[in-house]
Amino acid sequence: MSAGCEILTTAQMRAIETTAMNSGSVTGLQLMERAGRAVADQVRLRWPKAGRATVLCGPGNNGSDGFVVARLLRRAGWRVRVLGMDNRPGPDADHMKRQWLAMGGLEPLDAAVLHAQPADIVVDAIFGTGLARPPSGPLAEVLESLATHPAPVVAVDCPSGLCLDSGAFLGRPRQVSDRDLRARLTVAFDSPKPGHLLERGPECCGELVIADIGLRPWREARTQQPVLTAIWPRFAIPDARCIQDNRLGKQSSSHPHKFSHGHALVLAGGRGKGGAARLSARAALRIGAGLVTIAPPLDALPDHVGQPDALMRRGIDDDAALHDALGDARINALCIGPGSGVNRAEMLLRAALPARRATVLDADALTALSQAADLMGALHPACVLTPHGGEFARLFPDLAGHLDGLPAKGPAYSRLDAARDAAARCGAVVLLKGPDTIIAAPDGQARIHSAFDVPWLATAGAGDVLAGIITGLLARGFQPLDAASLGALIHAKAARAFGPGLIADDLPDMIPQVLRQLTCRSIR
Numbered sequence: 001m002s003a004g005c006e007i008l009t010t011a012q013m014r015a016i017e018t019t020a021m022n023s024g025s026v027t028g029l030q031l032m033e034r035a036g037r038a039v040a041d042q043v044r045l046r047w048p049k050a051g052r053a054t055v056l057c058g059p060g061n062n063g064s065d066g067f068v069v070a071r072l073l074r075r076a077g078w079r080v081r082v083l084g085m086d087n088r089p090g091p092d093a094d095h096m097k098r099q100w101l102a103m104g105g106l107e108p109l110d111a112a113v114l115h116a117q118p119a120d121i122v123v124d125a126i127f128g129t130g131l132a133r134p135p136s137g138p139l140a141e142v143l144e145s146l147a148t149h150p151a152p153v154v155a156v157d158c159p160s161g162l163c164l165d166s167g168a169f170l171g172r173p174r175q176v177s178d179r180d181l182r183a184r185l186t187v188a189f190d191s192p193k194p195g196h197l198l199e200r201g202p203e204c205c206g207e208l209v210i211a212d213i214g215l216r217p218w219r220e221a222r223t224q225q226p227v228l229t230a231i232w233p234r235f236a237i238p239d240a241r242c243i244q245d246n247r248l249g250k251q252s253s254s255h256p257h258k259f260s261h262g263h264a265l266v267l268a269g270g271r272g273k274g275g276a277a278r279l280s281a282r283a284a285l286r287i288g289a290g291l292v293t294i295a296p297p298l299d300a301l302p303d304h305v306g307q308p309d310a311l312m313r314r315g316i317d318d319d320a321a322l323h324d325a326l327g328d329a330r331i332n333a334l335c336i337g338p339g340s341g342v343n344r345a346e347m348l349l350r351a352a353l354p355a356r357r358a359t360v361l362d363a364d365a366l367t368a369l370s371q372a373a374d375l376m377g378a379l380h381p382a383c384v385l386t387p388h389g390g391e392f393a394r395l396f397p398d399l400a401g402h403l404d405g406l407p408a409k410g411p412a413y414s415r416l417d418a419a420r421d422a423a424a425r426c427g428a429v430v431l432l433k434g435p436d437t438i439i440a441a442p443d444g445q446a447r448i449h450s451a452f453d454v455p456w457l458a459t460a461g462a463g464d465v466l467a468g469i470i471t472g473l474l475a476r477g478f479q480p481l482d483a484a485s486l487g488a489l490i491h492a493k494a495a496r497a498f499g500p501g502l503i504a505d506d507l508p509d510m511i512p513q514v515l516r517q518l519t520c521r522s523i524r
């Protein structure tokens with residue numbers, strides 16, 4: 001699967017910047033000038049009529065970018081105030097500051113000064129990738145008062161205080177707060193960073209633009225493959241790094257047969273409890289699994305008659321019956337957990353995991369896993385775990401614990417770190433659900449999928465549908481990391497296409513429309 005756009009950590013970004021400068025082909029001053037120009041250009045694009053800008057410049061290079069923005073906006077006819085610090089910057093930063101001082105003044109970076117005069121925009125260039133600890137003293141006061149400032153905020157690289165590796169505000173609770181600094185627009189450089197997409201990042205960055213500052217040759221010269229990518233990123237990016245996957249709609253042979261698209265087995269719960277598994281099974285059919293069988297206990301088979309007719313039914317009462325069913329090697333993907341009940345899930349897992357088929361563990365299967373330590377040891381690389389935050393905390397309490405409390409220093413431990421650590425520990429793919437869904441593989445590869453714009457996806461049964469989509473993709477032969485990533489993408493796209501008012505039952509039937517969008521040429 002083409003994996004979308006690469007995400008760079010702040011350390012990787014710094015390394016690329018250093019390599020570029022050491023090559024002698026580009027200087028730090030040139031990079032700063034390009035960064036500042038990119039921000040000024042975006043401001044002028046959105047506010048074509050010159051107005052009043054207040055630019056807040058911090059102690060490091062983020063602040064230097066701010067001085068460039070101030071200079072370029074002044075040249076473009078804006079009335080510009082700059083609030084800055086009386087610190088001793090490095091030579092490049094000093095150069096940028098002097099260039100500004102040749103054309104304008106410098107007021108103290110102070111909350112009262114910020115509010116002393118009105119502005120049409122405020123440019124936040126206080127902290128960027130170098131934020132190392134929670135802001136304190138007067139800088140913290142400026143940031144607090146900026147959060148309630150009436151003018152739109154344009155953030156240079158990120159809203160200041162946001163840790164670009166985790167998406168948490170350093171020194172602040174991780175939950176949503178009225179005191180969060182929310183930018184209207186964030187202009188970041190070269191590549192998105194994890195914090196743009198995780199936790200508070202997407203909401204607080206506002207519109208995110210990734211600006212090209214000429215570092216591409218050094219980014220591409222690195223030998224290692226990207227290990228962290230954004231799936232179907234929804235931000236503007238200046239190059240063609242976002243490639244779509246064309247394999248989804250393709251038949252796997254020139255004479256396709258239903259078995260060439262796999263056979264998914266969805267284990268269901270007892271009488272009257274089959275709805276969740278039916279949602280999963282319907283989604284597995286819609287995503288294109290060749291055959292889908294729903295398997296409740298024998299006495300619950302009548303619950304599933306004709307829903308839908310394409311669904312096959314088979315009674316599976318116990319682990320022995322599942323073991324028998326798995327004698328058919330064509331059954332190549334299992335879904336265990338939705339509506340199954342915890343005891344039944346545990347029994348089924350004991351039979352299923354040794355068979356080493358591709359297996360999605362959701363809902364009750366995750367609870368069963370958290371209660372039986374030996375099952376955790378039976379997981380294998382073809383398993384996909386799909387916990388939400390609560391299930392994750394039951395499965396990996398120590399990892400979830402790292403996310404509690406105030407993030408005290410950067411880079412803060414992130415949901416990405418937690419998902420990666422969990423995948424490495426259990427040897428399976430972990431999809432940690434949320435508005436920022438993270439999909440992590442045991443080898444460290446990870447993907448982030450942001451779906452902050454579809455809050456109506458948080459509806460009963462939506463998780464069962466996701467489990468079914470992933471199971472169907474596994475049946476079709478997608479690797480676990482790809483199946484989980486594409487599953488998250490298609491699930492959110494289906495919800496987006498339906499719009500508010502969605503119930504989980506609507507999701508599977510939106511899948512054909514999403515597939516047409518994703519693979520329009522190859523599916524026809």
Ligand SMILES: NC(=O)C1=CN([C@@H]2O[C@H](COP(=O)(O)OP(=O)(O)OC[C@H]3O[C@@H](n4cnc5c(N)ncnc54)[C@H](OP(=O)(O)O)[C@@H]3O)[C@@H](O)[C@H]2O)[C@@H](O)CC1
Binds near residue numbers: 135215
């Ligand atoms: N990478 C690139 O390609 C390019 C990057 N560019 C730009 O550079 C930015 C990164 O610059 P940067 O490394 O100087 O970091 P930045 O965010 O300005 O802050 C560091 C300063 O803040 C200080 N400090 C830290 N925490 C603090 C706290 N809580 N309270 C108080 N002080 C604190 C810290 O001091 P120290 O920790 O040493 O005390 C240091 O002085 C990046 O975001 C982008 O805008 C472009 O110009 C060109 C291309």
Ligand SMILES: [K+]
Binds near residue numbers: 124125127128155158
């Ligand atoms: K900033």
